[in-house]
Amino acid sequence: MRPKFILYDIDGTLVSIKSGFMPGLIDELLRRLGRDEAIITDTSFAGRTDRDIFSRLLESNGLDTSAFDSLKEVYLQVLDEMLATDHLITHNGAERSIDFCTTSGHAAGLLTGNFEEAAFTKLNRAGLDHYFTTGAFGGEHHDRNLLPEVAFEKGRELIGSSLQPSDMIIIGDTPNDIGCAKHFGCVSVAVSTGSYSADQLSQHKPDYMIHTLDKPEEWLPQILNN
Ligand SMILES: [Mg+2]
Numbered sequence: 001m002r003p004k005f006i007l008y009d010i011d012g013t014l015v016s017i018k019s020g021f022m023p024g025l026i027d028e029l030l031r032r033l034g035r036d037e038a039i040i041t042d043t044s045f046a047g048r049t050d051r052d053i054f055s056r057l058l059e060s061n062g063l064d065t066s067a068f069d070s071l072k073e074v075y076l077q078v079l080d081e082m083l084a085t086d087h088l089i090t091h092n093g094a095e096r097s098i099d100f101c102t103t104s105g106h107a108a109g110l111l112t113g114n115f116e117e118a119a120f121t122k123l124n125r126a127g128l129d130h131y132f133t134t135g136a137f138g139g140e141h142h143d144r145n146l147l148p149e150v151a152f153e154k155g156r157e158l159i160g161s162s163l164q165p166s167d168m169i170i171i172g173d174t175p176n177d178i179g180c181a182k183h184f185g186c187v188s189v190a191v192s193t194g195s196y197s198a199d200q201l202s203q204h205k206p207d208y209m210i211h212t213l214d215k216p217e218e219w220l221p222q223i224l225n226n
Contacts, residue, residue: 012194110135
């Protein structure tokens with residue numbers, strides 16, 4: 001059996017942040033940057049990279065892109081200060097499915113739109129951070145489609161040069177997760193625990209469609225053994 005590299009999205013897949021938290025955080029963020037009122041034109045953050053979300057936020061609030069680094073720094077600080085375990089829902093089976101992968105000889109990593117530090121803050125509050133050492137993060141590119149290649153290089157360091165894109169399994173809750181897996185020739189697994197229904201996700205033709213990460217012994221073996 002070839003070792004696989006299983007890459008988890010975070011928001012909507014491993015955990016969900018309860019509604020109301022992000023608007024409050026963005027208000028606080030812009031207040032610290034000297035803005036009284038934030039203009040938030042985006043209706044959905046799902047499946048997008050933090051680099052993309054923050055670039056748009058700067059643009060719609062008339063802030064120069066040179067403010068990106070300070071916005072990022074303040075965001076990471078505010079997230080760390082404000083995010084408590086109670087703000088998160090950890091999805092059923094998140095922990096068990098990661099355990100299942102790693103105890104059966106495969107490697108687990110992250111493929112997420114979050115900045116790396118934000119990813120680990122969220123996972124820390126959910127008690128999942130100790131599972132992960134590597135992955136591809138939303139600070140690295142605007143475009144999620146470019147993240148699997150970043151993960152591939154990291155996977156080769158972890159598993160060896162025999163790793164192929166088709167050995168990478170990308171698990172996520174949005175069409176963008178499915179799209180980026182297809183873009184790099186990886187296996188896509190869509191899970192309907194985020195803001196998209198199974199019907200909506202199925203239209204994007206994931207290789208596998210699941211409703212929950214729970215009971216990994218029922219859905220993971222066929223994906224890992226293929
Ligand atoms: Mg997601």
